[in-house]
Amino acid sequence: MSLTLTSTFSNARACQCVSFSLQIFINNEWHDAVNKKTFPTINPATGEVICHVAEGDKADVEKAVKAAKDAFKLGSPWRRMDASDRGLLLSRLADCIERDAAYLAELETLDNGKPYAVSYSVDVPMVVKCLRYYAGWADKWEGKTIPIDGDYFCYTRHEPIGVCGQIIPWNFPLLMQAWKLGPALATGNTVVMKVAEQTPLTALYVASLIKEVGFPAGVVNIVPGMGPSAGAAIASHMDVDKVAFTGSTEVGHLIMKASSTSNLKKVTLELGGKSPNIILSDADMEEAVEQSHFALFFNQGQCCCAGSRTYVQESIYDEFVERSVERAKKRIVGDPFNFNTEQGPQVDEEQFQKILGYISSGKREGAKLMCGGGPAADRGYFIQPTIFGDVKDDMTIAREEIFGPVMQILKFKSLDEVIERANDSKYGLAAAVFTKNIDKAHYISNGLRAGTVWINCYDVFGVQAPFGGYKASGIGRELGEYGLDNYTEVKTVTIKVPQKNS
Amino acid sequence: MLDYSQESDIGQPCNSTRGKVFSTYNPATGEKICDVQEADKADVDKAVQAARSAFSLGSVWRKMDASERGRLLFKLADLVERDSAYLATLESLDTGKPFLSSFFVDLQGTIKTFRYFAGWADKIHGSTIPTDGEYFTLTRHEPIGVCGQIIPWNFPLVMTAWKLGPALSCGNTVVLKPAEQTPLTCLYIAALIKEAGFPPGVVNILPGYGPTAGAAIASHMGIDKVAFTGSTEVGKLIQEAAGKSNLKRVTLELGGKSPNIIFADADFELAVEQAHQGVFFNSGQCCTAGSRIFVEEPIYEEFVRRSVERARRRTVGNPFDPTTEQGPQVSAEQQSRVLELIQSGITEGAKLECGGKAPPSKGFFVEPTVFSDVQDHMRIAKEEIFGPVQQIMKFKTIEEVIERANNTEYGLAAAVFTTDLNKAMTVSAALQAGTVWINCYNALSCQCPFGGFKMSGNGRELGEIGLKEYTEVKTITMKMSGKKS
Numbered sequence: 001m002s003l004t005l006t007s008t009f010s011n012a013r014a015c016q017c018v019s020f021s022l023q024i025f026i027n028n029e030w031h032d033a034v035n036k037k038t039f040p041t042i043n044p045a046t047g048e049v050i051c052h053v054a055e056g057d058k059a060d061v062e063k064a065v066k067a068a069k070d071a072f073k074l075g076s077p078w079r080r081m082d083a084s085d086r087g088l089l090l091s092r093l094a095d096c097i098e099r100d101a102a103y104l105a106e107l108e109t110l111d112n113g114k115p116y117a118v119s120y121s122v123d124v125p126m127v128v129k130c131l132r133y134y135a136g137w138a139d140k141w142e143g144k145t146i147p148i149d150g151d152y153f154c155y156t157r158h159e160p161i162g163v164c165g166q167i168i169p170w171n172f173p174l175l176m177q178a179w180k181l182g183p184a185l186a187t188g189n190t191v192v193m194k195v196a197e198q199t200p201l202t203a204l205y206v207a208s209l210i211k212e213v214g215f216p217a218g219v220v221n222i223v224p225g226m227g228p229s230a231g232a233a234i235a236s237h238m239d240v241d242k243v244a245f246t247g248s249t250e251v252g253h254l255i256m257k258a259s260s261t262s263n264l265k266k267v268t269l270e271l272g273g274k275s276p277n278i279i280l281s282d283a284d285m286e287e288a289v290e291q292s293h294f295a296l297f298f299n300q301g302q303c304c305c306a307g308s309r310t311y312v313q314e315s316i317y318d319e320f321v322e323r324s325v326e327r328a329k330k331r332i333v334g335d336p337f338n339f340n341t342e343q344g345p346q347v348d349e350e351q352f353q354k355i356l357g358y359i360s361s362g363k364r365e366g367a368k369l370m371c372g373g374g375p376a377a378d379r380g381y382f383i384q385p386t387i388f389g390d391v392k393d394d395m396t397i398a399r400e401e402i403f404g405p406v407m408q409i410l411k412f413k414s415l416d417e418v419i420e421r422a423n424d425s426k427y428g429l430a431a432a433v434f435t436k437n438i439d440k441a442h443y444i445s446n447g448l449r450a451g452t453v454w455i456n457c458y459d460v461f462g463v464q465a466p467f468g469g470y471k472a473s474g475i476g477r478e479l480g481e482y483g484l485d486n487y488t489e490v491k492t493v494t495i496k497v498p499q500k501n502s
Numbered sequence: 503m504l505d506y507s508q509e510s511d512i513g514q515p516c517n518s519t520r521g522k523v524f525s526t527y528n529p530a531t532g533e534k535i536c537d538v539q540e541a542d543k544a545d546v547d548k549a550v551q552a553a554r555s556a557f558s559l560g561s562v563w564r565k566m567d568a569s570e571r572g573r574l575l576f577k578l579a580d581l582v583e584r585d586s587a588y589l590a591t592l593e594s595l596d597t598g599k600p601f602l603s604s605f606f607v608d609l610q611g612t613i614k615t616f617r618y619f620a621g622w623a624d625k626i627h628g629s630t631i632p633t634d635g636e637y638f639t640l641t642r643h644e645p646i647g648v649c650g651q652i653i654p655w656n657f658p659l660v661m662t663a664w665k666l667g668p669a670l671s672c673g674n675t676v677v678l679k680p681a682e683q684t685p686l687t688c689l690y691i692a693a694l695i696k697e698a699g700f701p702p703g704v705v706n707i708l709p710g711y712g713p714t715a716g717a718a719i720a721s722h723m724g725i726d727k728v729a730f731t732g733s734t735e736v737g738k739l740i741q742e743a744a745g746k747s748n749l750k751r752v753t754l755e756l757g758g759k760s761p762n763i764i765f766a767d768a769d770f771e772l773a774v775e776q777a778h779q780g781v782f783f784n785s786g787q788c789c790t791a792g793s794r795i796f797v798e799e800p801i802y803e804e805f806v807r808r809s810v811e812r813a814r815r816r817t818v819g820n821p822f823d824p825t826t827e828q829g830p831q832v833s834a835e836q837q838s839r840v841l842e843l844i845q846s847g848i849t850e851g852a853k854l855e856c857g858g859k860a861p862p863s864k865g866f867f868v869e870p871t872v873f874s875d876v877q878d879h880m881r882i883a884k885e886e887i888f889g890p891v892q893q894i895m896k897f898k899t900i901e902e903v904i905e906r907a908n909n910t911e912y913g914l915a916a917a918v919f920t921t922d923l924n925k926a927m928t929v930s931a932a933l934q935a936g937t938v939w940i941n942c943y944n945a946l947s948c949q950c951p952f953g954g955f956k957m958s959g960n961g962r963e964l965g966e967i968g969l970k971e972y973t974e975v976k977t978i979t980m981k982m983s984g985k986k987s
Contacts, residue, residue, distance in 0.1 A: 084618065087617075088617070129569065132572075133569065135621065136622065136623075139618065139949050140625065142966065153927055153931075439983055442638060443983060446982075446985075447986065463569075464625070497927040497931070498928055501932065
């Protein structure tokens with residue numbers, strides 16, 4: 001099947017009020033890389049270069065960390081600012097993003113390939129909500145006064161950690177930026193952020209908004225660049241007090257190693273997953289099929305929490321597979337700027353090849369290819385919605401994270417069996433259960449070793465609700481009140497008093 | 503321009519059921535500003551019906567995302583900010599407070615309070631609880647329901663925000679009665695509430711009198727909670743009415759006779775200025791007024807001298823003159839009450855150092871007045887004056903001053919001025935007051951809980967704790983098979 005891509009949008013549409021540069025953002029200014037290098041960013045729908053962006057390396061990270069450190073000094077404007085004013089700045093940033101939503105959604109789709117309808121109606125609104133949510137926390141993150149033994153008065157202060165390195169992925173560029181900046185800035189930290197080399201553009205636009213709304217210079221610094229250079233420099237920098245990374249488990253290991261060999265900076269990780277989606281025989285079949293389809297195929301399968309092991313109870317297995325295949329065949333793959341498109345391209349050549357490799361392994365290892373199985377177009381990184389049936393737990397496609405539009409359907413008999421098989425993974429990011437029975441729903445969700453369990457739904461996110469992984473899916477939780485813990489140092493202060501009274 | 507002649511109810515301004523109106527006055531001149539519709543029991547009934555309906559299961563308000571409630575409150579704050587010059591003018595016209603105060607203190611306090619509670623809306627968490635037995639237990643923090651709110655005339659806008667903020671953040675619906683002396687800015691807020699997009703019936707505003715509309719709210723069988731800010735005398739009536747009717751939840755913010763304790767080792771300049779502002783701010787019309795100033799013997803004479811000098815310098819006049827520090831009292835009634843208490847001070851033997859009279863002009867002004875050699879038994883040392891009258895007393899020891907400071911049925915606020923860490927820790931722990939200031943006075947912010955010990959009130963407003971008063975906790979326990987930790 002070949003696709004003709006026609007973009008109905010003008011990529012040269014003038015942006016609203018601000019200008020941003022394809023450079024490194026330090027101290028509210030735009031800089032070339034110290035070594036003057038640049039790298040191209042590609043439109044995955046066509047394979048063409050969109051533009052070139054400054055490529056930050058160790059020397060640029062050095063500059064950014066220095067700026068962030070200065071901005072965090074005692075007595076600086078950022079340290080002296082009322083917490084409520086930090087919140088107000090975050091709120092204003094949200095307002096500006098909302099103002100420029102159409103442009104940002106377009107830029108996101110151009111750089112990442114996700115359908116524009118989704119960028120505009122899901123990604124950007126969620127970004128706005130995330131920043132507004134954390135704006136509200138800024139002046140509400142309270143320490144305690146504590147009835148300690150003895151003639152002492154004791155309290156805790158919730159202080160910012162300091163300079164926070166943040167390394168974000170390419171699957172939800174804008175949203176991942178908001179998930180990182182929101183809690184870090186609400187709690188008063190300063191930031192050095194490395195954006196993914198596949199998708200640097202929207203983050204850089206947001207940098208210009210950060211300057212526009214009035215964040216003091218040095219509070220947020222953004223370095224586009226590569227993982228092994230800029231990312232590694234952040235993870236091992238002696239003056240970075242904390243690093244937060246979202247990406248593959250493989251790189252998560254490296255980040256943690258770097259922390260341990262440098263200054264033991266605090267580490268939080270949001271890594272990969274192989275999330276089990278469990279369909280019981282009493283589930284609403286139509287709902288389960290549609291949600292399971294969405295659980296796997298959303299964002300071109302490029303979700304850390306993708307429901308990539310669909311366990312279906314024996315008695316409904318055949319019907320479920322048949323309906324899922326029917327649904328997958330109807331999935332519209334094409335130009336992300338066409339409003340009818342459900343699935344755009346994979347983000348780059350590397351991912352494209354990797355996914356095709358997994359599909360081959362599935363065929364080799366004896367899984368039954370039910371539909372799809374190859375590229376969907378001659379140009380761009382499009383892959384056909386693919387389903388494998390009769391998948392066994394020990395197959396590569398059942399154990400490794402594919403990060404593409406490839407669905408695995410497995411059969412099970414009993415509840416205890418499926419809980420055990422679901423938990424038999426090094427990952428533990430998310431899971432789901434589809435059933436009408438109140439008892440079974442709670443029995444299973446209590447037994448699953450996963451950071452998020454969905455019941456009769458999938459991929460339901462709210463900025464109010466914590467998200468993160470058990471086991472090798474990560475360390476720590478993002479979002480919600482819990483997300484603030486990652487960006488806080490608790491200081492206990494104990495004062496001698498002449499006589500304590502309750 | 504707004505038509506102020508009407509109540510705001512069910513998303514619409516409307517006339518009072520019985521067609522009555524009352525007048526509101528400019529206290530700087532004594533002249534009438536305009537007439538306002540007067541709500542009575544029948545209007546309260548209508549409002550409660552609207553609020554109840556807006557609260558029913560499945561209503562727009564009940565089904566709304568908590569974050570969206572927060573958005574509406576934030577929008578309201580933005581609208582108040584947009585119209586802050588107008589609102590400050592209206593506030594000064596109706597209350598007599600200096601315009602610069604209205605603009606920089608009252609308006610900012612109002613905006614910040616709405617924004618603060620906007621932020622809480624989707625952060626009100628219940629718990630999941632490790633209960634004994636094969637059960638899954640969780641709590642929901644639900645809104646209480648229809649909340650009656652009765653607010654005073656000393657900070658009309660700020661009091662509106664302190665009440666509406668937490669109530670709406672938690673998802674309640676409201677029937678609010680502003681003070682009859684100062685209904686105008688609250689009615690303007692009603693128009694902004696509609697503009698912001700709050701569903702009809704969520705907020706209902708009824709200007710009227712205490713004994714009629716206020717009493718109707720306090721004893722209404724269809725109101726689930728009443729919050730009152732005002733005098734201790736009326737606070738008792740509210741609590742009684744609640745007990746006699748449907749045991750509605752009650753929170754009260756009442757009067758005070760707050761002690762301000764100045765030690766000899768205090769930063770002297772700071773203490774004099776803070777003690778001055780602490781009692782004279784808002785023409786003395788603050789529940790937190792530091793109206794008993796206890797000065798340690800060694801610095802007493804000098805402190806009196808400097809306080810008198812400062813009081814003499816206090817500029818009293820037209821609220822719209824930017825050099826004015828002090829406007830009129832809010833009404834003729836308040837003015838005569840203050841003058842009567844000043845007389846009692848003279849009669850009972852306190853030393854009148856300066857002021858003591860109403861200046862010869864239109865409006866309800868009282869001169870900044872200072873009494874020294876005040877004894878604890880005098881009326882001016884025991885009763886809340888609510889006017890620009892400063893009482894200065896002498897003390898010797900820390901134990902003595904703590905005892906004297908606590909020897910009152912009030913307990914709203916207090917302050918201590920000292921550079922000594924131990925004194926500060928000891929005194930702040932010992933004072934029976936809801937807020938204790940150390941080396942400052944009236945440092946109030948919406949993040950901090952505020953309320954009274956003893957007869958200064960029940961419950962706390964502001965801060966996270968303020969949400970408790972607008973929440974009903976429901977525990978849900980579900981049978982499970984095979985509990986796991």
